[in-house]
Amino acid sequence: MRLSIDHRTVYRFSAPQTRIVQMLRLTPENSHDQTVARWRIDVDCDARMRRSRDGFGNAVTMLYADGPIDSLEIAVRGEVLTSHASGVVRGVAEVLPPALFLRATETTAADAALAAFAREALGSDGQLGGLHRFNRALHARFAPDCGRPQPGLTAAAAFARPSATTRDMAQMFLAGARALGAPARYVSGYSLADGAHRPTPHGWAEVHVDGLGWIAFDPSAGRSPEEEVVRVAIALDAAGAAPVAGSRLGEGEEELAVDVTVREQ
Numbered sequence: 001m002r003l004s005i006d007h008r009t010v011y012r013f014s015a016p017q018t019r020i021v022q023m024l025r026l027t028p029e030n031s032h033d034q035t036v037a038r039w040r041i042d043v044d045c046d047a048r049m050r051r052s053r054d055g056f057g058n059a060v061t062m063l064y065a066d067g068p069i070d071s072l073e074i075a076v077r078g079e080v081l082t083s084h085a086s087g088v089v090r091g092v093a094e095v096l097p098p099a100l101f102l103r104a105t106e107t108t109a110a111d112a113a114l115a116a117f118a119r120e121a122l123g124s125d126g127q128l129g130g131l132h133r134f135n136r137a138l139h140a141r142f143a144p145d146c147g148r149p150q151p152g153l154t155a156a157a158a159f160a161r162p163s164a165t166t167r168d169m170a171q172m173f174l175a176g177a178r179a180l181g182a183p184a185r186y187v188s189g190y191s192l193a194d195g196a197h198r199p200t201p202h203g204w205a206e207v208h209v210d211g212l213g214w215i216a217f218d219p220s221a222g223r224s225p226e227e228e229v230v231r232v233a234i235a236l237d238a239a240g241a242a243p244v245a246g247s248r249l250g251e252g253e254e255e256l257a258v259d260v261t262v263r264e265q
Contacts, residue, residue, distance in 0.1 A: 001081070001082050001083070001192075001227040001228065001264060002037070002079060002080075002081050002082075002264065002265040003079065003080050003081075003082060003190070003192055003228075003230055003262055003263070003264060003265070004078075004079050004262070004263045004264075004265050005076065005077065005078050005079070005080065005190050005230060005260075005261070005262055006075075006076070006077055006259075006260070006261040006262075007026065007075075007076040007077075007190070007201065007243070007258075007259075007260045007261075008073065008074070008075050008076070008257075008258070008259050008260075009073070009074045009243075009244055009256070009257075009258050010071065010072070010073045010074075010256070010257045010258075011071060011072045011073075011254060011255070011256055012070070012071045012254070012255040012257075013069065013070055013071065013248075013250065013252050013253070013254055013255075014252035014253045014254075014255075015250060015251045015252030016067055016068035016069060016070055016250060016252075017067045017068065017069040017070075017248045017249060017250030017252075018066070018067045018068070018249040018250045019064075019065070019066055019067060019248070019249040019250075020063070020064075020065045020067075020069055020072060020246065020247075020248045020249075021062070021063070021064055021246045021247050021248075022062070022063040022074070022244055022245070022246035023054070023060050023061075023062055023063075023244075023245050023246055024041060024060060024061040024062075024063055024074065024243065024244055025054070025058050025059075025060050025188065025232060025233040025241060025242065025243050025244075025245075026041055026061065026074075026076050026232065026243050026244070027039060027041070027051075027059040027060070027061060027232070028059075028078075028080055028189065028230050028231060028232045029059055029092075029093075030091075031089070031090065031091040031092045031231070032085070032090035032091030032092075033082060033083045033084070033085040033090060033091070033227075034080060034081070034082050034083075034230065034231060035080065035081040035082075036078065036079075036080050037078070037079040037080060037081055038078050038079050039076075039077075039078035039079075039080075040076070040077055040078065041061055041074065041075070041076050042074075042075045042076075042077075043063065043065070043072065043073065043074055043075075044071075044072065044073040044075075045065055045069060045072060046065065046066075047063050047064060047065040048063070048064040048065075049061050049062065049063050049064075050062045050064075056095070056096065056233070056234050056235050056240065056241075057093055057094070057095035057096070057234075058232075058233040058234065058235075058241070063246070067249075067250065069250075074244065079265060080230045082227040082228075082229070082230065083227055084226050084227050085226065085227075086224065086226075087215050087216045087217065087223075087224025087225065087226070088212065088213065088214075088215060088216075089206055089213065089214040089215065089216060089231075090213075092214075092231075098183040098208035098214075099183060100183070100236075101178075101183035101184055101185045101208065101236065102178055102181075102182075102183050102184075103178075103236060104175065104178055105236050105237045105239075105240075106154065107152065107153070107154045107155060107171060107237050107238070107239065108154075108155050108171050108174045108175045108178070108186075108236065108237045109154070109155070109156065109175060110155065110156065110175035110176055110178065110179040111156035111159070113156070113159060113160070114155060114156055114159045114172060114175055114176055114179070115175075115176065115179040117137070117141075117159070117176065118134050118175075118176030118177070118179050118180055119179070119180065121133045121134040121136075121137040121138075121176075122134060122180060127182065127209055127210065128209050128212065128215070130180070131177065131180075131182065131207055131209070131215070131217060132217070132223075132224075134173070134176055134177070134180075135173065135217045135218070135219050135222060135223065135224075136222045136223075138169055138172060138173060138176075138219035138222075139169075139219050139220065139221065139222030140222065142161075142162065142163055142164040142169060143162060143163040143164075144163065144164070144165075144220065145163040145164055145165045145168075146165075146198065147165065148165075148200055148258070149165045149167040149168060149200065149238070153168060154171075155168070155171040155172045155174065155175040156175070158171065158172055159172055164220075165200075166191075166200075166202055166203045166204070166218075166220040167200070167203040167238045169203075169219040169220045170186055170187070170203040170204050170205045170218075170219065170220070170238070171186065171203075171237060171238055172219070173205040173217060173219045174186060174205050174236075174237065177205070177207050182207050182208065182209070183207065183208040184205055184206065184207045184208075185205065185206050185214075185234045185235065185236065186203060186205060186234065186235050186236065186237050186238050186240065186241050187203065187204050187205060187206055187216065187231055187232075187233070187234050187241065188201055188202070188203055188232050188233045188234075188235075188238070188241040188242070188243060189201060189202055189203075189204075189229055189230045189231045189232040189233070190202055190229065190230040190232070190260065190262050191218075191225070191228055191229045191230075191262060192228040192229070192262045192263070192264055193221060193228045193229075198259075198260045200258055200260065201232070201243050201260055202220075202229065203238055203241075204216060204217065204218040204219075204220070204225055204229070205217050205218070205219070206234065216229075230262075
């Protein structure tokens with residue numbers, strides 16, 4: 001499948017900013033089942049951009065812009081060829097041991113209710129079968145929320161709600177999988193299945209399964225993601241894999257608008 005991605009992030013400020021520093025986790029990389037045909041990141045102001053990697057091995061672009069800056073638009077465009085992989089993650093450079101991803105963060109700690117739900121879903125199918133059961137159970141429990149995720153919402157708090165965004169469902173899956181003793185990590189990227197336009201990139205999970213390696217699970221779809229997704233970044237939680245993160249020096253308020261379009265070519 002050949003997927004075309006257009007991802008725009010616009011910041012508007014109520015007062016001019018003196019300096020902006022952003023870390024952009026917006027660059028997908030080649031793997032066994034993903035080939036980047038073309039990709040570019042543009043900004044609408046004078047800025048210095050430097051390529052690097054973060055602690056999880058993700059490709060990042062550091063953006064430095066000096067003011068006065070009233071607004072900033074970051075535009076990402078590209079095409080990626082993907083193939084069917086049955087959820088198995090192959091050909092990805094691993095810089096950290098799987099055991100690191102057993103660690104819970106502030107937003108991915110499981111409470112008693114979420115841990116019990118995961119254990120009940122696990123059943124007697126073995127680790128892989130149980131994780132698929134848990135994935136389907138989360139999908140069936142929540143109505144989809146297509147809005148922008150609430151900043152800082154924990155997996156436990158999201159589990160108590162009737163609907164959930166893709167980010168929150170992925171973080172609930174992480175929390176439950178870790179409660180079952182399985183290393184799990186958050187994945188940010190893009191998905192054709194989200195429809196033409198969304199206010200955020202897509203999020204799902206990967207779990208390290210004994211004897212198989214990393215396997216992808218998307219509780220918003222109730223199955224493993226396939227060729228409809230483009231994998232970009234991983235971390236312990238959604239904040240660590242955020243497409244755009246940084247700081248600004250200046251007074252006033254900030255307004256953020258995001259639009260993501262994914263189409264099949």
